Amino acid sequence: MPDLSVRLASGIILESPLILASGILDENGYSIKRILQEGAAAAVTKSIGIQERAGYKPPVVVDLGDTGILNAVGLSNPGIDDYHNEMKIALQAGKPIIGSIFGATVDEFLQLAVKMESYGASAVELNLSCPHVKGVGTEVGSDFPLVEEIIASLKRRLSIPVYAKLSPNLTDVVEAARACSKADGVVLINTIRAMSIDIHAKKPVLSNYYGGLSGPAIRPVGVRLVYQVKRETGMEIIGVGGIENGGDAIEYMMAGASAVQIGTAVRKYGRSVFMKIKDEIHSFMEREGYSRIEDIVGAALP
Amino acid sequence: MMHSSVERVERLNGDTSIIRFTWNEAVKPGQFIMVWIPEVGEIPISVSHVGNPKGITIKAYGPTSRALVDIREGDRIFFRGPYGRPFFLVPGRRLIIGAGTGMASLLPVIDSKTFGIIAARSKKDLLFADAFDEQRRLLVTDDGSAGIKGIAVDALTHVDLNQFDMVYVCGPEMMMKSIYDFLRPRGTSAQFSLERLMKCGIGLCDSCSIGGLQLCRDGPTFDIKELDTMEEFGRSRVLESGKRISMGK
Numbered sequence: 001m002p003d004l005s006v007r008l009a010s011g012i013i014l015e016s017p018l019i020l021a022s023g024i025l026d027e028n029g030y031s032i033k034r035i036l037q038e039g040a041a042a043a044v045t046k047s048i049g050i051q052e053r054a055g056y057k058p059p060v061v062v063d064l065g066d067t068g069i070l071n072a073v074g075l076s077n078p079g080i081d082d083y084h085n086e087m088k089i090a091l092q093a094g095k096p097i098i099g100s101i102f103g104a105t106v107d108e109f110l111q112l113a114v115k116m117e118s119y120g121a122s123a124v125e126l127n128l129s130c131p132h133v134k135g136v137g138t139e140v141g142s143d144f145p146l147v148e149e150i151i152a153s154l155k156r157r158l159s160i161p162v163y164a165k166l167s168p169n170l171t172d173v174v175e176a177a178r179a180c181s182k183a184d185g186v187v188l189i190n191t192i193r194a195m196s197i198d199i200h201a202k203k204p205v206l207s208n209y210y211g212g213l214s215g216p217a218i219r220p221v222g223v224r225l226v227y228q229v230k231r232e233t234g235m236e237i238i239g240v241g242g243i244e245n246g247g248d249a250i251e252y253m254m255a256g257a258s259a260v261q262i263g264t265a266v267r268k269y270g271r272s273v274f275m276k277i278k279d280e281i282h283s284f285m286e287r288e289g290y291s292r293i294e295d296i297v298g299a300a301l302p
Numbered sequence: 303m304m305h306s307s308v309e310r311v312e313r314l315n316g317d318t319s320i321i322r323f324t325w326n327e328a329v330k331p332g333q334f335i336m337v338w339i340p341e342v343g344e345i346p347i348s349v350s351h352v353g354n355p356k357g358i359t360i361k362a363y364g365p366t367s368r369a370l371v372d373i374r375e376g377d378r379i380f381f382r383g384p385y386g387r388p389f390f391l392v393p394g395r396r397l398i399i400g401a402g403t404g405m406a407s408l409l410p411v412i413d414s415k416t417f418g419i420i421a422a423r424s425k426k427d428l429l430f431a432d433a434f435d436e437q438r439r440l441l442v443t444d445d446g447s448a449g450i451k452g453i454a455v456d457a458l459t460h461v462d463l464n465q466f467d468m469v470y471v472c473g474p475e476m477m478m479k480s481i482y483d484f485l486r487p488r489g490t491s492a493q494f495s496l497e498r499l500m501k502c503g504i505g506l507c508d509s510c511s512i513g514g515l516q517l518c519r520d521g522p523t524f525d526i527k528e529l530d531t532m533e534e535f536g537r538s539r540v541l542e543s544g545k546r547i548s549m550g551k
Binding site for chain 2: 079
């Protein structure tokens with residue numbers, strides 16, 4: 001009987017390697033609670049900032065079918081103080097919740113992380129990679145000395161692990177990961193900058209014009225970055241980007257990811273995608289004779 | 303994104319229009335589409351006419367709905383869908399209870415035997431009252447300018463619920479909560495079409511979620527029993543930011 005549980009280097013224990021990715025069904029506490037009850041092993045919250053933000057006006061998504069989804073939701077969030085109530089509801093599921101946070105300065109990240117820890121988050125995930133909001137996300141993530149300072153100050157203050165979610169929209173993602181060497185791990189990858197024009201309206205569809213691409217089209221990009229960063233830094237990695245089935249998850253893990261996140265696949269399969277992928281990983285392990293997830297992690301590395 | 307040319311616009315009163323357009327796609331009663339006005343915005347709208355030409359009925363309340371109300375014949379209309387779980391249609395006798403523009407999603411449910419309770423602020427806001435013969439409907443207005451003076455739930459004491467096989471309800475959430483509170487202890491079979499702020503329409507962004515279910519995908523129609531488990535129903539909702547605010551008086 002294969003064992004799907006995972007113990008991350010940071011000590012977090014997961015019943016399976018499947019985590020809900022930030023930005024998908026994770027703003028409302030009741031939504032997180034339900035998706036955890038329906039099969040996700042853990043959930044990353046929507047990225048939360050200091051202040052309430054309404055985000056962009058719809059259209060905020062473009063459904064590109066088999067390619068994936070283009071989005072520019074615009075970091076909508078109720079602000080860290082109001083998020084406390086949602087965390088209380090979400091934690092009723094009894095599974096780990098990772099608080100995603102975004103900010104512009106060391107002090108903002110520190111305030112947010114300290115609050116997430118006090119709310120009961122099992123870890124924080126730093127959004128250093130949102131591709132479509134000025135002053136935060138990738139703009140912070142591409143300032144490596146600032147990233148080092150943020151992580152160093154968080155590690156001094158927090159007792160929960162710190163993960164950094166990195167952007168694929170950088171010239172050198174390995175360098176970006178090295179700037180995070182004091183973190184407990186990196187999450188790869190966020191969405192890829194993209195846009196979509198309606199040829200009958202002769203206009204970009206997203207109200208923000210530019211957005212981020214997720215889904216099946218970006219999976220090979222994610223697999224390559226996970227593999228490369230693992231090989232060159234040895235850091236713990238959580239893989240994310242276009243995972244729709246057990247094989248996709250195993251591919252990321254063989255590239256070096258200790259666990260994976262699922263987001264866009266919820267569009268195609270609904271919340272039950274977590275149970276579906278869990279079953280597919282289980283069958284693969286049985287068929288191929290793996291008894292533990294750790295035997296798969298990094299299997300494709302030299 | 304799909305598009306079609308507007309064939310006909312029927313202006314009902316100052317701020318409501320029925321827009322008809324050809325779209326060869328099967329749409330079921332209770333489903334909705336996301337309608338896009340380039341450079342203005344995108345909003346969810348119930349399909350009020352599911353035959354061909356298809357139709358949507360829209361009241362102006364923000365920039366996108368305003369632009370739609372003012373759309374003209376021959377203009378292009380952009381949309382995606384259909385989305386959502388349709389109403390489950392029972393063959394027997396139906397009672398529909400609609401308030402304001404909530405009547406738009408109930409229109410396709412009406413057959414020759416259906417009884418209607420139609421509520422609105424005032425006589426001029428009553429929508430699709432003429433879809434019923436006078437002996438098969440009750441009108442309710444806040445100001446008493448037509449029918450019963452009061453709110454939709456006040457009309458329920460005037461009908462014998464036992465003669466209906468299914469009740470279909472759509473309107474503002476506090477109106478639906480009062481109907482739910484009336485029907486639930488009586489064990490009446492009912493379906494509700496809920497409305498919440500919605501952004502993506504495809505079950506990802508979490509704007510329209512209630513009780514962990516996504517209105518755009520698991521709903522917008524729900525059986526009365528499903529509402530039992532929704533702690534947020536009639537109590538709280540979230541703003542565009544996701545900030546939770548309480549509802550009601």
